[in-house]
Amino acid sequence: MTAHPSSQGLDAHLVVERGSFRLDVALSAAPGDVVALLGPNGAGKTTALRALAGLSPLTGGHLRLDGTDLARTPPESRPVGVVFQDYLLFPHLTALDNVAFGPRCRGTGKSEARARAAAWLERMGLAEHLGARPKRLSGGQAQRVALARALATDPRLLLLDEPLAALDARTRLEVRAQLRRHLADFEAVAVLVTHDPLDAMVLADRLVVVERGRVVQEGAPADIARHPRTEYIAQLVGLNLYRGRADGHTVRLDAGPEVSTTEDLSGPAFVAFPPGAVTLYRNRPTGSSARNLWRCEVAGLESHGDQIRVELTGELPLAADLTAVAVAELGLHPGAPVWAAVKATQTHAYPA
Protein backbone atom coordinates (compact mmCIF):
# COMPACT_ATOMS: atom_id res chain seq x y z
CA MET A 1 0.00 0.00 0.00
CA THR A 2 1.58 3.22 -1.11
CA ALA A 3 1.18 6.19 1.16
CA HIS A 4 0.64 9.53 -0.51
CA PRO A 5 1.68 12.37 1.70
CA SER A 6 0.12 14.94 -0.61
CA SER A 7 -3.65 15.03 -0.93
CA GLN A 8 -3.36 14.69 -4.69
CA GLY A 9 -4.71 11.55 -6.29
CA LEU A 10 -7.03 8.85 -5.11
CA ASP A 11 -7.42 7.79 -1.51
CA ALA A 12 -10.25 5.31 -1.12
CA HIS A 13 -11.45 2.65 1.24
CA LEU A 14 -14.43 1.11 -0.47
CA VAL A 15 -16.87 -0.87 1.63
CA VAL A 16 -20.01 -2.10 -0.10
CA GLU A 17 -22.24 -4.64 1.56
CA ARG A 18 -24.91 -6.35 -0.45
CA GLY A 19 -26.60 -9.38 1.02
CA SER A 20 -23.91 -11.84 1.99
CA PHE A 21 -21.32 -10.19 -0.26
CA ARG A 22 -18.94 -7.69 1.28
CA LEU A 23 -16.46 -5.63 -0.67
CA ASP A 24 -13.71 -4.14 1.45
CA VAL A 25 -10.93 -2.70 -0.66
CA ALA A 26 -8.43 0.05 0.08
CA LEU A 27 -7.13 1.79 -2.98
CA SER A 28 -4.76 4.70 -3.34
CA ALA A 29 -2.96 6.14 -6.31
CA ALA A 30 -1.05 9.26 -7.25
CA PRO A 31 -1.87 11.34 -10.34
CA GLY A 32 -0.40 9.61 -13.37
CA ASP A 33 -0.73 6.14 -11.83
CA VAL A 34 -2.49 3.37 -13.69
CA VAL A 35 -3.85 0.83 -11.23
CA ALA A 36 -5.39 -2.47 -12.33
CA LEU A 37 -7.93 -4.24 -10.19
CA LEU A 38 -7.37 -7.85 -11.13
CA GLY A 39 -9.49 -10.72 -9.93
CA PRO A 40 -11.73 -13.61 -10.88
CA ASN A 41 -15.35 -13.09 -11.87
CA GLY A 42 -17.50 -12.21 -8.89
CA ALA A 43 -14.56 -10.91 -6.86
CA GLY A 44 -16.16 -7.48 -6.58
CA LYS A 45 -14.02 -5.58 -9.11
CA THR A 46 -16.97 -4.09 -10.96
CA THR A 47 -18.68 -3.25 -7.67
CA ALA A 48 -15.54 -1.34 -6.66
CA LEU A 49 -15.58 0.50 -9.97
CA ARG A 50 -19.25 1.38 -9.61
CA ALA A 51 -18.61 2.65 -6.10
CA LEU A 52 -15.80 4.87 -7.39
CA ALA A 53 -18.10 6.24 -10.09
CA GLY A 54 -20.94 6.80 -7.62
CA LEU A 55 -23.26 4.34 -9.35
CA SER A 56 -23.36 2.10 -6.27
CA PRO A 57 -23.49 3.68 -2.81
CA LEU A 58 -20.72 3.03 -0.30
CA THR A 59 -21.92 1.41 2.90
CA GLY A 60 -18.69 2.30 4.67
CA GLY A 61 -15.15 3.56 4.24
CA HIS A 62 -14.23 6.76 2.48
CA LEU A 63 -13.46 8.15 -0.96
CA ARG A 64 -11.26 11.17 -1.54
CA LEU A 65 -10.01 12.45 -4.85
CA ASP A 66 -7.44 15.24 -4.86
CA GLY A 67 -8.38 15.91 -1.25
CA THR A 68 -12.13 16.27 -1.93
CA ASP A 69 -14.53 13.92 -0.19
CA LEU A 70 -16.69 12.29 -2.87
CA ALA A 71 -18.45 9.60 -0.83
CA ARG A 72 -21.76 11.47 -0.87
CA THR A 73 -21.40 13.13 -4.25
CA PRO A 74 -23.82 11.97 -6.96
CA PRO A 75 -22.17 10.46 -10.06
CA GLU A 76 -22.93 13.45 -12.29
CA SER A 77 -20.99 15.75 -9.98
CA ARG A 78 -17.87 13.59 -9.67
CA PRO A 79 -14.84 14.42 -11.80
CA VAL A 80 -14.80 10.80 -12.91
CA GLY A 81 -14.85 9.35 -16.41
CA VAL A 82 -15.93 5.79 -17.11
CA VAL A 83 -15.27 3.51 -20.06
CA PHE A 84 -17.86 0.77 -19.76
CA GLN A 85 -17.22 -2.79 -20.76
CA ASP A 86 -19.63 -2.67 -23.69
CA TYR A 87 -18.93 1.07 -24.09
CA LEU A 88 -22.59 2.13 -23.84
CA LEU A 89 -22.19 4.64 -26.63
CA PHE A 90 -25.50 6.42 -27.15
CA PRO A 91 -26.86 4.74 -30.28
CA HIS A 92 -28.88 7.75 -31.42
CA LEU A 93 -25.91 10.14 -31.40
CA THR A 94 -22.94 10.36 -33.74
CA ALA A 95 -19.43 9.65 -32.48
CA LEU A 96 -18.89 13.40 -32.30
CA ASP A 97 -22.06 14.04 -30.27
CA ASN A 98 -21.28 11.10 -27.99
CA VAL A 99 -17.97 12.71 -27.11
CA ALA A 100 -19.47 16.20 -26.93
CA PHE A 101 -22.18 14.94 -24.55
CA GLY A 102 -20.00 15.24 -21.43
CA PRO A 103 -18.70 18.75 -22.06
CA ARG A 104 -22.26 19.84 -22.97
CA CYS A 105 -23.59 18.47 -19.69
CA ARG A 106 -20.86 20.30 -17.82
CA GLY A 107 -21.95 23.60 -19.26
CA THR A 108 -19.76 24.04 -22.34
CA GLY A 109 -21.44 25.71 -25.31
CA LYS A 110 -22.50 23.55 -28.20
CA SER A 111 -19.93 24.63 -30.77
CA GLU A 112 -17.06 24.57 -28.28
CA ALA A 113 -18.10 21.14 -26.99
CA ARG A 114 -18.14 19.83 -30.54
CA ALA A 115 -14.77 21.36 -31.33
CA ARG A 116 -13.33 19.74 -28.24
CA ALA A 117 -14.94 16.40 -29.11
CA ALA A 118 -13.54 16.60 -32.63
CA ALA A 119 -10.06 17.25 -31.24
CA TRP A 120 -10.33 14.20 -28.96
CA LEU A 121 -11.53 11.97 -31.77
CA GLU A 122 -8.75 13.19 -34.03
CA ARG A 123 -6.27 12.36 -31.30
CA MET A 124 -7.74 8.87 -31.23
CA GLY A 125 -7.27 8.56 -34.98
CA LEU A 126 -10.99 8.77 -35.68
CA ALA A 127 -11.10 12.01 -37.66
CA GLU A 128 -12.92 10.22 -40.46
CA HIS A 129 -15.65 8.84 -38.24
CA LEU A 130 -16.96 11.98 -36.53
CA GLY A 131 -20.38 11.63 -38.11
CA ALA A 132 -20.69 7.87 -37.70
CA ARG A 133 -23.34 6.33 -35.47
CA PRO A 134 -22.00 3.72 -33.00
CA LYS A 135 -23.62 0.97 -35.08
CA ARG A 136 -21.29 1.79 -37.96
CA LEU A 137 -18.11 1.63 -35.87
CA SER A 138 -15.92 -1.43 -35.46
CA GLY A 139 -15.23 -2.75 -31.96
CA GLY A 140 -11.85 -1.07 -31.79
CA GLN A 141 -13.24 2.24 -33.05
CA ALA A 142 -16.13 2.11 -30.57
CA GLN A 143 -13.63 1.50 -27.78
CA ARG A 144 -11.68 4.60 -28.75
CA VAL A 145 -14.84 6.69 -29.00
CA ALA A 146 -15.77 5.50 -25.50
CA LEU A 147 -12.31 6.45 -24.24
CA ALA A 148 -12.53 9.86 -25.93
CA ARG A 149 -15.98 10.38 -24.42
CA ALA A 150 -14.69 9.60 -20.93
CA LEU A 151 -11.60 11.80 -21.35
CA ALA A 152 -13.47 14.74 -22.87
CA THR A 153 -14.78 15.77 -19.44
CA ASP A 154 -11.19 16.11 -18.14
CA PRO A 155 -11.77 13.62 -15.34
CA ARG A 156 -9.44 13.43 -12.34
CA LEU A 157 -10.16 9.72 -12.16
CA LEU A 158 -10.58 7.52 -15.21
CA LEU A 159 -12.27 4.16 -14.73
CA LEU A 160 -12.11 1.39 -17.30
CA ASP A 161 -14.27 -1.71 -16.89
CA GLU A 162 -12.74 -4.66 -18.77
CA PRO A 163 -11.69 -2.25 -21.52
CA LEU A 164 -10.62 -4.95 -23.95
CA ALA A 165 -13.03 -7.76 -23.13
CA ALA A 166 -15.47 -6.97 -25.93
CA LEU A 167 -12.81 -7.15 -28.65
CA ASP A 168 -11.69 -10.09 -30.75
CA ALA A 169 -8.13 -11.34 -30.31
CA ARG A 170 -6.59 -9.44 -33.22
CA THR A 171 -8.17 -6.08 -32.50
CA ARG A 172 -7.26 -6.56 -28.90
CA LEU A 173 -3.52 -6.50 -29.51
CA GLU A 174 -3.75 -3.27 -31.43
CA VAL A 175 -6.19 -1.57 -29.06
CA ARG A 176 -4.17 -2.66 -26.04
CA ALA A 177 -1.10 -0.91 -27.43
CA GLN A 178 -3.09 2.26 -28.19
CA LEU A 179 -4.77 2.22 -24.83
CA ARG A 180 -1.40 1.90 -23.15
CA ARG A 181 -0.23 5.03 -24.96
CA HIS A 182 -3.33 7.00 -24.03
CA LEU A 183 -3.12 5.92 -20.42
CA ALA A 184 0.54 6.94 -20.32
CA ASP A 185 -0.48 10.41 -21.54
CA PHE A 186 -3.25 10.71 -18.96
CA GLU A 187 -2.10 12.90 -16.11
CA ALA A 188 -4.69 11.94 -13.48
CA VAL A 189 -5.45 8.60 -11.80
CA ALA A 190 -6.62 5.69 -13.94
CA VAL A 191 -8.15 2.54 -12.46
CA LEU A 192 -8.93 -0.38 -14.71
CA VAL A 193 -10.76 -3.54 -13.89
CA THR A 194 -9.86 -6.75 -15.65
CA HIS A 195 -9.73 -10.48 -15.21
CA ASP A 196 -7.03 -10.74 -17.87
CA PRO A 197 -3.55 -10.72 -16.31
CA LEU A 198 -1.96 -9.75 -19.60
CA ASP A 199 -4.13 -6.65 -19.94
CA ALA A 200 -3.38 -5.79 -16.34
CA MET A 201 0.37 -6.24 -16.69
CA VAL A 202 0.65 -4.37 -19.98
CA LEU A 203 -1.59 -1.46 -19.03
CA ALA A 204 -0.99 -0.89 -15.33
CA ASP A 205 1.93 0.29 -13.21
CA ARG A 206 0.46 -1.38 -10.19
CA LEU A 207 -1.81 -4.37 -9.69
CA VAL A 208 -4.33 -4.80 -6.92
CA VAL A 209 -5.52 -8.38 -6.84
CA VAL A 210 -9.03 -8.79 -5.45
CA GLU A 211 -10.54 -12.08 -4.43
CA ARG A 212 -13.89 -12.52 -2.67
CA GLY A 213 -14.19 -8.79 -2.06
CA ARG A 214 -10.75 -8.37 -0.47
CA VAL A 215 -7.32 -7.31 -1.60
CA VAL A 216 -5.09 -10.39 -1.51
CA GLN A 217 -1.98 -8.87 -3.02
CA GLU A 218 -0.79 -5.66 -4.56
CA GLY A 219 2.38 -4.37 -6.10
CA ALA A 220 4.24 -3.96 -9.35
CA PRO A 221 3.20 -6.46 -12.04
CA ALA A 222 6.66 -8.03 -12.18
CA ASP A 223 6.77 -8.55 -8.40
CA ILE A 224 3.36 -10.16 -8.37
CA ALA A 225 4.28 -12.40 -11.28
CA ARG A 226 7.44 -13.52 -9.49
CA HIS A 227 5.98 -13.85 -6.02
CA PRO A 228 2.32 -14.81 -6.25
CA ARG A 229 0.66 -15.20 -2.86
CA THR A 230 -2.53 -16.99 -3.82
CA GLU A 231 -3.33 -19.89 -6.07
CA TYR A 232 -5.47 -17.68 -8.27
CA ILE A 233 -2.57 -15.34 -9.01
CA ALA A 234 -0.17 -18.26 -9.47
CA GLN A 235 -2.53 -19.76 -12.03
CA LEU A 236 -2.93 -16.41 -13.74
CA VAL A 237 0.79 -15.97 -14.17
CA GLY A 238 1.23 -19.65 -14.98
CA LEU A 239 2.99 -20.98 -11.90
CA ASN A 240 2.56 -23.91 -9.57
CA LEU A 241 2.41 -22.41 -6.10
CA TYR A 242 2.59 -24.07 -2.68
CA ARG A 243 2.74 -22.86 0.85
CA GLY A 244 4.89 -24.52 3.48
CA ARG A 245 7.63 -24.16 6.11
CA ALA A 246 11.17 -23.67 5.00
CA ASP A 247 14.12 -25.16 6.76
CA GLY A 248 17.36 -24.46 4.91
CA HIS A 249 17.15 -25.68 1.35
CA THR A 250 14.03 -27.73 2.00
CA VAL A 251 10.43 -26.57 2.23
CA ARG A 252 7.97 -28.94 3.85
CA LEU A 253 4.71 -28.20 2.06
CA ASP A 254 1.38 -27.93 3.83
CA ALA A 255 0.21 -30.37 1.16
CA GLY A 256 2.61 -33.05 2.48
CA PRO A 257 5.75 -33.62 0.45
CA GLU A 258 9.01 -31.73 0.64
CA VAL A 259 10.58 -29.59 -2.05
CA SER A 260 14.29 -28.95 -2.40
CA THR A 261 15.09 -25.40 -3.33
CA THR A 262 18.16 -23.33 -4.05
CA GLU A 263 17.13 -20.57 -1.64
CA ASP A 264 18.11 -20.84 1.99
CA LEU A 265 15.11 -19.84 4.10
CA SER A 266 13.44 -20.59 7.35
CA GLY A 267 9.84 -20.18 8.50
CA PRO A 268 6.65 -19.88 6.45
CA ALA A 269 7.42 -19.75 2.75
CA PHE A 270 5.99 -20.06 -0.74
CA VAL A 271 7.49 -22.31 -3.39
CA ALA A 272 6.70 -21.69 -7.04
CA PHE A 273 7.78 -23.25 -10.31
CA PRO A 274 6.46 -22.95 -13.85
CA PRO A 275 4.59 -25.86 -15.47
CA GLY A 276 7.29 -25.97 -18.14
CA ALA A 277 9.85 -27.00 -15.50
CA VAL A 278 8.02 -30.24 -14.78
CA THR A 279 9.26 -33.43 -16.42
CA LEU A 280 6.98 -36.48 -16.57
CA TYR A 281 7.97 -40.16 -16.62
CA ARG A 282 5.83 -43.26 -16.98
CA ASN A 283 8.28 -45.26 -14.84
CA ARG A 284 10.26 -44.11 -11.84
CA PRO A 285 13.37 -42.47 -13.26
CA THR A 286 16.62 -43.94 -12.00
CA GLY A 287 19.34 -41.72 -13.41
CA SER A 288 17.45 -38.44 -12.90
CA SER A 289 19.32 -35.74 -11.04
CA ALA A 290 16.06 -34.16 -9.92
CA ARG A 291 15.60 -34.47 -6.20
CA ASN A 292 11.97 -33.44 -6.35
CA LEU A 293 10.09 -36.48 -7.52
CA TRP A 294 6.39 -37.17 -6.89
CA ARG A 295 3.99 -39.96 -7.76
CA CYS A 296 1.00 -38.49 -9.57
CA GLU A 297 -1.93 -39.32 -11.77
CA VAL A 298 -3.16 -37.48 -14.86
CA ALA A 299 -6.41 -35.65 -14.07
CA GLY A 300 -6.86 -33.84 -17.35
CA LEU A 301 -5.26 -32.61 -20.56
CA GLU A 302 -5.87 -29.29 -22.20
CA SER A 303 -4.20 -27.50 -25.06
CA HIS A 304 -2.50 -24.33 -23.92
CA GLY A 305 -0.94 -22.31 -26.70
CA ASP A 306 1.27 -24.68 -28.68
CA GLN A 307 1.72 -26.89 -25.63
CA ILE A 308 -0.47 -29.30 -23.75
CA ARG A 309 -1.13 -28.58 -20.14
CA VAL A 310 -1.38 -31.71 -18.01
CA GLU A 311 -3.26 -31.39 -14.74
CA LEU A 312 -1.95 -33.85 -12.17
CA THR A 313 -3.30 -35.07 -8.85
CA GLY A 314 -1.64 -37.39 -6.34
CA GLU A 315 1.19 -36.71 -3.93
CA LEU A 316 1.35 -33.12 -5.15
CA PRO A 317 -1.31 -31.54 -7.35
CA LEU A 318 0.44 -29.62 -10.12
CA ALA A 319 0.30 -28.49 -13.71
CA ALA A 320 2.88 -29.53 -16.30
CA ASP A 321 3.36 -28.21 -19.83
CA LEU A 322 4.43 -30.75 -22.43
CA THR A 323 4.67 -30.79 -26.19
CA ALA A 324 2.07 -32.78 -28.08
CA VAL A 325 4.82 -35.21 -29.11
CA ALA A 326 5.80 -35.84 -25.49
CA VAL A 327 2.18 -36.43 -24.50
CA ALA A 328 1.81 -38.95 -27.33
CA GLU A 329 5.09 -40.72 -26.52
CA LEU A 330 4.17 -41.02 -22.85
CA GLY A 331 0.69 -42.20 -23.84
CA LEU A 332 -0.89 -39.83 -21.33
CA HIS A 333 -4.63 -40.06 -20.71
CA PRO A 334 -6.78 -39.17 -17.72
CA GLY A 335 -6.09 -41.69 -14.99
CA ALA A 336 -2.59 -42.61 -16.23
CA PRO A 337 -0.03 -42.91 -13.39
CA VAL A 338 3.09 -40.80 -13.88
CA TRP A 339 6.17 -39.58 -12.02
CA ALA A 340 6.69 -35.83 -11.96
CA ALA A 341 10.13 -34.33 -11.44
CA VAL A 342 11.32 -30.74 -10.95
CA LYS A 343 14.91 -29.63 -10.57
CA ALA A 344 15.67 -27.61 -7.47
CA THR A 345 17.20 -24.90 -9.67
CA GLN A 346 13.85 -24.45 -11.42
CA THR A 347 11.98 -23.73 -8.20
CA HIS A 348 11.71 -20.38 -6.50
CA ALA A 349 11.10 -20.03 -2.78
CA TYR A 350 10.25 -16.80 -0.93
CA PRO A 351 9.00 -15.93 2.53
CA ALA A 352 5.25 -16.04 3.03
Place this chain on the structure above:
Amino acid sequence: MTSTAQDAPRKARRPRAPGRRVPLALLAPALIGLAFLLVPLLALVVRAPWSDLPEQLTSPAVWDALRLSLICATTATALSLVVGVPLAWLLARTDFPGRSLVRALVTLPLVLPPVVGGVALLLALGRNGIVGQWLDEWFGITLPFTTAGVVLAETFVALPFLVISVEGTLRAADPRFEEAAATLGASRFTAFRRVTLPLIAPGVAAGAVLAWARALGEFGATITFAGNFPGRTQTMPLAVYLALQNDPAAAIALSLVLLAVSVAVLAGLRDRWTRAV
Protein backbone atom coordinates in the same frame (compact mmCIF):
# COMPACT_ATOMS: atom_id res chain seq x y z
CA MET B 1 -23.65 -4.15 -34.06
CA THR B 2 -22.26 -6.46 -36.69
CA SER B 3 -25.43 -6.79 -38.70
CA THR B 4 -25.28 -4.50 -41.67
CA ALA B 5 -27.17 -3.99 -44.88
CA GLN B 6 -24.95 -6.56 -46.57
CA ASP B 7 -26.45 -9.32 -44.44
CA ALA B 8 -28.63 -11.90 -46.11
CA PRO B 9 -31.81 -10.40 -47.55
CA ARG B 10 -34.26 -10.43 -44.71
CA LYS B 11 -37.44 -10.62 -46.74
CA ALA B 12 -36.50 -13.86 -48.47
CA ARG B 13 -39.20 -16.47 -48.08
CA ARG B 14 -38.05 -19.28 -45.88
CA PRO B 15 -38.30 -22.65 -47.56
CA ARG B 16 -40.81 -24.77 -45.73
CA ALA B 17 -39.69 -28.10 -44.37
CA PRO B 18 -41.59 -30.97 -45.98
CA GLY B 19 -44.75 -31.95 -44.16
CA ARG B 20 -44.71 -28.83 -41.98
CA ARG B 21 -48.22 -27.69 -42.81
CA VAL B 22 -50.15 -25.27 -40.62
CA PRO B 23 -52.40 -27.46 -38.45
CA LEU B 24 -56.10 -27.07 -39.16
CA ALA B 25 -56.81 -26.74 -35.44
CA LEU B 26 -54.92 -23.45 -35.51
CA LEU B 27 -55.75 -22.33 -39.01
CA ALA B 28 -59.54 -22.60 -38.72
CA PRO B 29 -59.99 -20.44 -35.60
CA ALA B 30 -57.45 -17.98 -36.95
CA LEU B 31 -59.42 -17.52 -40.14
CA ILE B 32 -62.68 -17.22 -38.22
CA GLY B 33 -61.10 -14.52 -36.08
CA LEU B 34 -59.85 -12.68 -39.14
CA ALA B 35 -63.27 -12.87 -40.79
CA PHE B 36 -64.91 -11.65 -37.60
CA LEU B 37 -62.71 -8.57 -37.65
CA LEU B 38 -63.03 -7.86 -41.35
CA VAL B 39 -66.64 -8.72 -42.26
CA PRO B 40 -68.21 -5.84 -40.30
CA LEU B 41 -65.83 -3.39 -41.94
CA LEU B 42 -66.66 -4.91 -45.30
CA ALA B 43 -70.38 -4.55 -44.54
CA LEU B 44 -69.81 -0.88 -43.82
CA VAL B 45 -68.25 -0.41 -47.23
CA VAL B 46 -70.79 -2.58 -49.07
CA ARG B 47 -73.85 -0.95 -47.55
CA ALA B 48 -72.57 2.58 -47.76
CA PRO B 49 -75.01 4.87 -49.55
CA TRP B 50 -72.46 5.65 -52.21
CA SER B 51 -74.87 7.72 -54.32
CA ASP B 52 -75.87 9.94 -51.39
CA LEU B 53 -72.36 10.04 -50.05
CA PRO B 54 -71.24 13.34 -51.62
CA GLU B 55 -74.28 15.01 -50.19
CA GLN B 56 -73.84 13.42 -46.77
CA LEU B 57 -70.19 14.33 -46.59
CA THR B 58 -70.65 17.94 -47.57
CA SER B 59 -73.06 18.60 -44.73
CA PRO B 60 -71.37 20.95 -42.28
CA ALA B 61 -72.50 18.79 -39.35
CA VAL B 62 -70.19 15.97 -40.46
CA TRP B 63 -67.21 18.25 -40.80
CA ASP B 64 -67.90 19.90 -37.46
CA ALA B 65 -67.97 16.54 -35.77
CA LEU B 66 -64.86 15.33 -37.57
CA ARG B 67 -62.93 18.52 -36.84
CA LEU B 68 -63.95 18.37 -33.18
CA SER B 69 -63.00 14.69 -32.98
CA LEU B 70 -59.55 15.25 -34.46
CA ILE B 71 -58.83 18.31 -32.35
CA CYS B 72 -60.00 16.69 -29.12
CA ALA B 73 -58.24 13.36 -29.75
CA THR B 74 -55.00 15.11 -30.64
CA THR B 75 -55.19 17.44 -27.65
CA ALA B 76 -55.98 14.50 -25.38
CA THR B 77 -52.96 12.63 -26.79
CA ALA B 78 -50.73 15.65 -26.23
CA LEU B 79 -51.99 15.95 -22.65
CA SER B 80 -51.41 12.22 -22.14
CA LEU B 81 -47.85 12.58 -23.41
CA VAL B 82 -47.09 15.52 -21.15
CA VAL B 83 -48.16 13.74 -17.97
CA GLY B 84 -48.03 10.11 -19.10
CA VAL B 85 -44.39 9.82 -20.09
CA PRO B 86 -43.15 11.20 -16.76
CA LEU B 87 -45.62 8.94 -14.93
CA ALA B 88 -44.32 5.93 -16.86
CA TRP B 89 -40.75 6.96 -16.00
CA LEU B 90 -41.68 7.21 -12.34
CA LEU B 91 -43.19 3.72 -12.41
CA ALA B 92 -40.30 2.18 -14.33
CA ARG B 93 -37.26 3.90 -12.89
CA THR B 94 -37.94 4.78 -9.28
CA ASP B 95 -38.79 2.80 -6.24
CA PHE B 96 -41.34 4.16 -3.84
CA PRO B 97 -43.71 2.54 -1.36
CA GLY B 98 -46.98 1.47 -2.91
CA ARG B 99 -45.64 1.55 -6.45
CA SER B 100 -47.45 -1.60 -7.49
CA LEU B 101 -50.67 -0.19 -6.09
CA VAL B 102 -50.16 3.00 -8.09
CA ARG B 103 -49.56 0.96 -11.21
CA ALA B 104 -52.78 -0.98 -10.61
CA LEU B 105 -54.68 2.28 -10.15
CA VAL B 106 -53.20 3.68 -13.37
CA THR B 107 -54.50 0.71 -15.32
CA LEU B 108 -57.94 0.89 -13.71
CA PRO B 109 -59.47 3.12 -16.42
CA LEU B 110 -58.48 0.42 -18.92
CA VAL B 111 -61.02 -1.97 -17.45
CA LEU B 112 -63.49 0.55 -16.07
CA PRO B 113 -66.59 0.99 -18.24
CA PRO B 114 -66.13 4.44 -19.81
CA VAL B 115 -69.59 5.52 -18.68
CA VAL B 116 -68.51 4.93 -15.09
CA GLY B 117 -65.42 7.00 -15.87
CA GLY B 118 -67.70 9.78 -17.06
CA VAL B 119 -69.75 9.65 -13.88
CA ALA B 120 -66.56 9.69 -11.81
CA LEU B 121 -65.29 12.69 -13.75
CA LEU B 122 -68.58 14.50 -13.09
CA LEU B 123 -68.22 13.83 -9.38
CA ALA B 124 -64.64 15.11 -9.42
CA LEU B 125 -64.72 17.95 -11.91
CA GLY B 126 -68.45 18.66 -12.23
CA ARG B 127 -69.79 21.97 -11.01
CA ASN B 128 -70.46 20.41 -7.63
CA GLY B 129 -67.59 17.94 -7.83
CA ILE B 130 -64.96 17.68 -5.15
CA VAL B 131 -62.44 19.59 -7.28
CA GLY B 132 -64.84 21.20 -9.72
CA GLN B 133 -66.60 23.34 -7.14
CA TRP B 134 -63.34 25.08 -6.30
CA LEU B 135 -62.44 25.52 -9.96
CA ASP B 136 -65.81 27.16 -10.43
CA GLU B 137 -65.64 29.28 -7.31
CA TRP B 138 -62.02 30.47 -7.59
CA PHE B 139 -61.37 30.62 -11.30
CA GLY B 140 -64.86 30.51 -12.80
CA ILE B 141 -63.89 27.40 -14.75
CA THR B 142 -66.57 24.90 -15.58
CA LEU B 143 -65.53 21.79 -17.42
CA PRO B 144 -68.58 19.56 -17.91
CA PHE B 145 -70.43 19.97 -21.19
CA THR B 146 -67.60 21.94 -22.79
CA THR B 147 -65.02 21.06 -25.44
CA ALA B 148 -62.41 21.04 -22.66
CA GLY B 149 -64.58 18.46 -20.95
CA VAL B 150 -64.42 16.29 -24.07
CA VAL B 151 -60.63 16.51 -24.00
CA LEU B 152 -60.51 15.58 -20.32
CA ALA B 153 -62.87 12.63 -20.77
CA GLU B 154 -60.79 11.35 -23.67
CA THR B 155 -57.56 11.87 -21.75
CA PHE B 156 -58.98 9.92 -18.82
CA VAL B 157 -59.52 6.82 -20.95
CA ALA B 158 -56.50 7.25 -23.25
CA LEU B 159 -53.80 8.03 -20.67
CA PRO B 160 -53.51 4.48 -19.26
CA PHE B 161 -52.77 3.10 -22.74
CA LEU B 162 -49.90 5.52 -23.11
CA VAL B 163 -48.51 4.94 -19.61
CA ILE B 164 -48.58 1.15 -19.91
CA SER B 165 -47.00 1.21 -23.34
CA VAL B 166 -44.23 3.66 -22.41
CA GLU B 167 -43.52 1.94 -19.12
CA GLY B 168 -43.04 -1.36 -20.93
CA THR B 169 -40.62 0.27 -23.36
CA LEU B 170 -38.73 1.91 -20.49
CA ARG B 171 -38.37 -1.38 -18.66
CA ALA B 172 -37.01 -3.00 -21.79
CA ALA B 173 -34.52 -0.14 -22.35
CA ASP B 174 -31.08 -0.59 -20.82
CA PRO B 175 -30.89 1.65 -17.72
CA ARG B 176 -27.10 1.62 -17.97
CA PHE B 177 -27.29 4.22 -20.73
CA GLU B 178 -28.63 6.55 -18.04
CA GLU B 179 -25.72 5.58 -15.82
CA ALA B 180 -23.29 6.32 -18.62
CA ALA B 181 -24.95 9.71 -19.03
CA ALA B 182 -24.64 10.34 -15.28
CA THR B 183 -20.90 9.65 -15.34
CA LEU B 184 -20.65 12.24 -18.10
CA GLY B 185 -22.24 14.85 -15.87
CA ALA B 186 -25.88 14.57 -16.89
CA SER B 187 -28.49 15.09 -14.19
CA ARG B 188 -31.28 12.55 -14.12
CA PHE B 189 -33.51 14.92 -16.04
CA THR B 190 -30.87 15.64 -18.66
CA ALA B 191 -30.19 11.92 -19.02
CA PHE B 192 -33.91 11.34 -19.48
CA ARG B 193 -34.30 14.12 -22.03
CA ARG B 194 -31.15 13.54 -24.08
CA VAL B 195 -30.64 9.79 -23.80
CA THR B 196 -33.66 7.87 -22.56
CA LEU B 197 -36.36 9.73 -24.47
CA PRO B 198 -34.66 9.37 -27.88
CA LEU B 199 -34.04 5.69 -27.16
CA ILE B 200 -37.66 4.97 -26.27
CA ALA B 201 -39.13 7.24 -28.95
CA PRO B 202 -40.60 4.34 -30.98
CA GLY B 203 -42.37 3.05 -27.85
CA VAL B 204 -43.65 6.53 -27.04
CA ALA B 205 -44.94 6.89 -30.58
CA ALA B 206 -46.69 3.53 -30.37
CA GLY B 207 -48.26 4.52 -27.06
CA ALA B 208 -49.33 7.86 -28.49
CA VAL B 209 -51.03 6.15 -31.44
CA LEU B 210 -52.84 3.78 -29.10
CA ALA B 211 -53.94 6.69 -26.95
CA TRP B 212 -54.99 8.74 -29.97
CA ALA B 213 -57.05 5.88 -31.39
CA ARG B 214 -58.67 5.29 -28.03
CA ALA B 215 -59.45 8.98 -27.69
CA LEU B 216 -60.84 9.22 -31.21
CA GLY B 217 -63.30 6.42 -30.54
CA GLU B 218 -64.23 7.56 -27.05
CA PHE B 219 -67.97 7.54 -26.45
CA GLY B 220 -69.15 6.64 -22.95
CA ALA B 221 -67.11 8.99 -20.82
CA THR B 222 -67.51 11.80 -23.32
CA ILE B 223 -71.31 11.67 -23.53
CA THR B 224 -71.58 11.35 -19.76
CA PHE B 225 -69.18 14.11 -18.82
CA ALA B 226 -69.43 16.46 -21.79
CA GLY B 227 -72.84 15.76 -23.25
CA ASN B 228 -73.79 15.81 -26.90
CA PHE B 229 -73.84 19.38 -28.21
CA PRO B 230 -73.20 19.67 -31.96
CA GLY B 231 -70.15 21.77 -32.70
CA ARG B 232 -69.06 21.85 -29.06
CA THR B 233 -68.98 18.35 -27.62
CA GLN B 234 -70.46 16.17 -30.32
CA THR B 235 -67.55 14.10 -31.61
CA MET B 236 -67.80 11.60 -34.44
CA PRO B 237 -68.78 8.57 -32.34
CA LEU B 238 -71.54 10.60 -30.70
CA ALA B 239 -72.70 11.87 -34.07
CA VAL B 240 -72.74 8.33 -35.45
CA TYR B 241 -74.78 7.08 -32.57
CA LEU B 242 -77.26 9.95 -32.80
CA ALA B 243 -77.57 9.64 -36.58
CA LEU B 244 -78.25 5.92 -36.28
CA GLN B 245 -81.49 6.75 -34.42
CA ASN B 246 -83.03 8.91 -37.12
CA ASP B 247 -80.87 8.77 -40.28
CA PRO B 248 -79.04 5.43 -40.69
CA ALA B 249 -77.57 6.46 -44.04
CA ALA B 250 -75.86 9.40 -42.37
CA ALA B 251 -74.56 7.11 -39.63
CA ILE B 252 -72.94 4.86 -42.22
CA ALA B 253 -71.40 7.82 -44.01
CA LEU B 254 -69.97 9.15 -40.75
CA SER B 255 -68.64 5.71 -39.89
CA LEU B 256 -66.94 5.48 -43.24
CA VAL B 257 -65.20 8.76 -42.61
CA LEU B 258 -63.94 7.55 -39.25
CA LEU B 259 -62.79 4.30 -40.84
CA ALA B 260 -60.92 6.18 -43.57
CA VAL B 261 -59.23 8.45 -41.05
CA SER B 262 -58.16 5.48 -38.90
CA VAL B 263 -56.79 3.55 -41.85
CA ALA B 264 -54.91 6.59 -43.12
CA VAL B 265 -53.30 7.22 -39.74
CA LEU B 266 -52.37 3.59 -39.26
CA ALA B 267 -50.85 3.35 -42.73
CA GLY B 268 -48.92 6.60 -42.32
CA LEU B 269 -47.46 5.62 -38.98
CA ARG B 270 -46.62 2.07 -39.96
CA ASP B 271 -44.52 3.38 -42.78
CA ARG B 272 -42.70 5.75 -40.43
CA TRP B 273 -42.03 2.98 -37.90
CA THR B 274 -40.70 0.45 -40.33
CA ARG B 275 -38.27 3.06 -41.55
CA ALA B 276 -37.22 3.91 -38.00
CA VAL B 277 -36.54 0.33 -36.97
